[in-house]
Amino acid sequence: MTTEIHTLVGAYVLDAVDDIERASFERHLRECDSCRTEVHELSETATRLADNTWSVPPPWLRENVLSEIGRTRQLPPKVDAAPPARPAARWRRFTAAAAAVVAAVGAGSAVYVVQDQRVREEQRVAAAARSDEARVRAILSAPDVVLKKQDVSTGGRVTVATSQLHNAGVVMLAADAVPTGRVFQLWTIRPGGAPVSAGVLHEGQAADVVVLNGLPGATDVGLTIEPPRGSATPTLPMVADVKL
Amino acid sequence: MAERGVGRRPEHLAAVPGVGPPPPDAGDLLREVARGDEKAFGKLYDLVAPRVYGLIRRVLRDPAQAEEVTQEALVEVWRMAARFDPARGSATSWIFTIAHRRAVDRVRSEQAASERTIRAGVASVDTPYDEVADEVNGRLERQQVRRCLDDLTELQRQAVTLAYYQGHSYPRVAELLGTPLPTVKTRMRDGLIRLRDCMGTGVSA
Numbered sequence: 001m002t003t004e005i006h007t008l009v010g011a012y013v014l015d016a017v018d019d020i021e022r023a024s025f026e027r028h029l030r031e032c033d034s035c036r037t038e039v040h041e042l043s044e045t046a047t048r049l050a051d052n053t054w055s056v057p058p059p060w061l062r063e064n065v066l067s068e069i070g071r072t073r074q075l076p077p078k079v080d081a082a083p084p085a086r087p088a089a090r091w092r093r094f095t096a097a098a099a100a101v102v103a104a105v106g107a108g109s110a111v112y113v114v115q116d117q118r119v120r121e122e123q124r125v126a127a128a129a130r131s132d133e134a135r136v137r138a139i140l141s142a143p144d145v146v147l148k149k150q151d152v153s154t155g156g157r158v159t160v161a162t163s164q165l166h167n168a169g170v171v172m173l174a175a176d177a178v179p180t181g182r183v184f185q186l187w188t189i190r191p192g193g194a195p196v197s198a199g200v201l202h203e204g205q206a207a208d209v210v211v212l213n214g215l216p217g218a219t220d221v222g223l224t225i226e227p228p229r230g231s232a233t234p235t236l237p238m239v240a241d242v243k244l
Numbered sequence: 245m246a247e248r249g250v251g252r253r254p255e256h257l258a259a260v261p262g263v264g265p266p267p268p269d270a271g272d273l274l275r276e277v278a279r280g281d282e283k284a285f286g287k288l289y290d291l292v293a294p295r296v297y298g299l300i301r302r303v304l305r306d307p308a309q310a311e312e313v314t315q316e317a318l319v320e321v322w323r324m325a326a327r328f329d330p331a332r333g334s335a336t337s338w339i340f341t342i343a344h345r346r347a348v349d350r351v352r353s354e355q356a357a358s359e360r361t362i363r364a365g366v367a368s369v370d371t372p373y374d375e376v377a378d379e380v381n382g383r384l385e386r387q388q389v390r391r392c393l394d395d396l397t398e399l400q401r402q403a404v405t406l407a408y409y410q411g412h413s414y415p416r417v418a419e420l421l422g423t424p425l426p427t428v429k430t431r432m433r434d435g436l437i438r439l440r441d442c443m444g445t446g447v448s449a
Contacts, residue, residue, distance in 0.1 A: 010432030011414040015348045016407035040333045042433075045440040047337040049408050050344070052389045055298035057314060058307075062289055065315050069285055069322040074278075077326040141294050 006035060013042045059143045135211055139166050150242040152223060154178065156206065158240045160221050169215030169244075171198070175206045178225050185230045186210065187238075189220040200230030219244055271335040278325040285322055292336070293318065296343045303347040303411045304354075313350050317343040344408070351411035392442035400435030403428050 005028045011017050012025045029036050139145065142163035149159045156175030163169065171186060178184060184206065186198040198221070199210050215221075223240040224231075268287055276284035296317060301310035320342050328338050393401055399421065406417045418428040 007426070007429045007433070010404075010434075010436050011407065011429055013436060014404065014407035014414075014432055015345050016412065016414040016417065016432065018413060036332075040337075041440055042436045043333055043341060044337045045436050045443060046344075046408060047334075047340040048389060048439070048443050049404075050295050050299040050340050053298040053302040053409075054294050055301050057293050057297035058311060061297070061311055061314060062286075062293065065289060065293075065318045066282070066286060068315060068319050069282065072319055072323055074280060074323055074326060077278075137294050138290060141290065 006032070009035065009038060009042065013039060013046050054137065056137075056141050059141075059145070062143055135168075136170050136209060139163050139168055139170050139211070142166055146244075148242050148244060150240045152176070152240045153237075154225070154239050158221065158223055158242050160215075160242045160244065162215050162244060164216050167216055168211060168213045169221075171208075171210045171212060171221055173201075173206070173208045173210075173223065175223075175239075177204065177206045180204075181228065182225050183228055183230065184208075185224050185226045185234070187220075187222040187224065187234050188212065188215065188218040189222060190218050195222060195234050197230060197232075200226070203228055215244070269335075270339065271330060274321075274325055274328055274335040274338075277322060278328065288321075289318065292339055296339065299340065299343055300347040302409050303344070303351055309350065309354075310347075313346050314343070317346040320346070348411040352413070388443060392439050395442050396435050396438055397431075399423065399427075400431045400438065403431040404435040404439070407432060 005025060008017060008021060008025050012022065017025065029039060140161055142165050144165050145161050145163045147159065147161050149157060151157055152173075152175045154176055156173070158175070159172045161170045161172075173184065173186070175184065180203070183203055184201040186200075187195040188198045189195045198212055199208075201208055212221075221242040221244065222234060222238045224234040224236070224238050226235055268291060270288065270291055273284050273288040273291065277288055293314070297310060297314045300313050300317065301307060304310045304313065321339055324342070328335060332338075393405070396404070402421055403414075403417055403423075406412045406420060407414065412420065414428050414432065415425060417423075417432075418425045421428065423431075
């Protein structure tokens with residue numbers, strides 16, 4: 001674990017090594033259980049660095065990839081190429097992994113004891129935001145997504161992305177601030193129906209991302225300026241009216 | 245159909261309880277993909293493609309090349325699916341390792357040829373998708389990753405991000421930072437350890 005080659009663990013995980021170093025590091029890994037555990041953990045961490053690089057791929061990419069895999073043969077599961085002379089290897093690996101789990105559980109419960117309600121609440125909010133985020137991303141990257149944009153008359157812009165496949169839409173608002181004592185309110189308008197509130201922003205809040213289910217059935221997304229806590233019917237004129 | 249009642253929402257995205265099916269798990273999908281299930285692969289695509297494309301685009305900084313390399317990486321996921329070993333880490337991590345390595349291979353081979361700049365110039369016509377992505381990204385960017393990166397020392401952060409987001413080798417990182425090689429190797433390792441401790445072990449989808 002403390003050999004010279006092992007100092008490459010960070011660079012290896014970040015793909016900052018060349019092919020020769022990679023090969024020798026992987027040789028080292030085969031001999032060292034604890035090193036493998038470290039590499040797995042740090043690889044998971046490095047993967048998280050991709051979390052904030054999200055970008056919507058062009059819609060045709062999905063079709064290209066799916067037609068390409070239709071022509072691509074899959075490799076069979078790997079037959080263990082390790083020399084058969086080391087029957088204990090797998091067992092050793094297992095015990096090391098088990099030891100790591102036991103250690104992790106121990107550390108985990110110690111941490112849990114000091115964790116207070118506030119932290120749990122933050123985690124709950126973060127988890128909720130994550131699941132909502134996943135939904136926003138799914139809608140925005142749907143192959144049938146349609147985008148509509150409209151300037152806000154008081155400054156800024158509303159963008160609406162709708163997907164029939166998801167039967168939902170995402171409303172993105174980035175507007176200039178409204179006067180103190182006023183708030184933004186979003187509305188959806190359906191054929192033959194009265195405008196329905198789609199959410200009221202806080203005082204001082206001029207940007208938001210909102211998921212709306214059933215949006216493809218609506219004809220318009222409207223934006224008005226209302227008294228705090230919003231109104232039951234829109235105060236005209238609307239400052240933005242996005243025709244879907 | 246409004247997702248939220250009037251005046252009771254937090255500042256960031258509100259939770260939408262019970263809306264839509266729960267997002268599928270990458271590990272489950274990958275197991276089905278390993279059995280040749282193309283439909284499961286479609287679902288896996290929907291789950292990971294924006295992040296795979298985003299990561300590759302971040303490293304390559306050229307949308308056209310990013311598209312090409314994303315396709316290569318995802319086809320490799322299909323080809324190699326049966327070799328994924330859950331005992332060695334999560335499916336998500338496995339997929340991103342493939343994607344990142346592909347991007348790095350490309351950026352290093354491209355660094356030799358200077359045609360990259362020229363191609364980037366030609367290909368940088370923004371699509372509406374880019375625009376929306378940028379707009380939403382500002383809002384959705386994982387605060388946690390950023391916060392944890394801010395937690396690192398300057399040298400740790402530079403070493404980790406120059407390697408991961410720009411695809412530089414550690415000798416090149418050492419050169420860029422004017423820092424001895426052993427120090428750079430150490431900072432990459434202890435930077436990642438500090439990130440691990442800050443972010444916890446959970447991996448999204």
